[in-house]
Amino acid sequence: MPEMSVADEAELFLKMIADPGCEPGLYECLACFVARRVEDVGCDDTRLWTQWFRDLKSPTATALETRLFDLGVTCDCRLVTRGYRMHRALLVRDLMTDELSAPDEMPDCAGVRRTSTKPCANWERRPLDDWQPPRHG
Numbered sequence: 734m735p736e737m738s739v740a741d742e743a744e745l746f747l748k749m750i751a752d753p754g755c756e757p758g759l760y761e762c763l764a765c766f767v768a769r770r771v772e773d774v775g776c777d778d779t780r781l782w783t784q785w786f787r788d789l790k791s792p793t794a795t796a797l798e799t800r801l802f803d804l805g806v807t808c809d810c811r812l813v814t815r816g817y818r819m820h821r822a823l824l825v826r827d828l829m830t831d832e833l834s835a836p837d838e839m840p841d842c843a844g845v846r847r848t849s850t851k852p853c854a855n856w857e858r859r860p861l862d863d864w865q866p867p868r869h870g
């Protein structure tokens with residue numbers, strides 16, 4: 734990730750303040766928030782939203798970064814493709830392929846403690862050997 738100048742950071746901050754969707758809800762969890770932001774604005778190969786969430790909710794949770802990095806979460810979209818997965822109970826079965834996939838509409842966050850950086854009940858830890866590169870076609 735390239736170093737950001739103070740001006741860049743200030744601009745980013747203003748952009749974030751201007752967009753109400755970029756504030757995590759009071760009890761919204763990290764995984765729901767980041768999934769929501771990645772869906773809205775995409776992933777730019779940084780952990781911008783993960784860090785933003787951490788800064789706002791739990792500035793002292795500095796171990797979070799390391800913990801996520803160990804899970805292979807090197808950018809925001811990987812938080813919800815590698816780090817965590819949607820809980821099975823929320824997945825929908827594709828009648829054609831019989832595969833389970835995430836619903837089109839993200840379910841509402843089940844809620845966590847205000848300063849928690851853990852995902853809510855909508856998510857579960859993905860087993861480390863479970864990850865496969867996304868298939869094309």
Ligand SMILES: [Zn+2]
Pocket residue numbers: 776777778779808809810811
């Ligand atoms: Zn990404």
Ligand SMILES: [Zn+2]
Pocket residue numbers: 761762763764765766841842843844852853854855
């Ligand atoms: Zn949640």
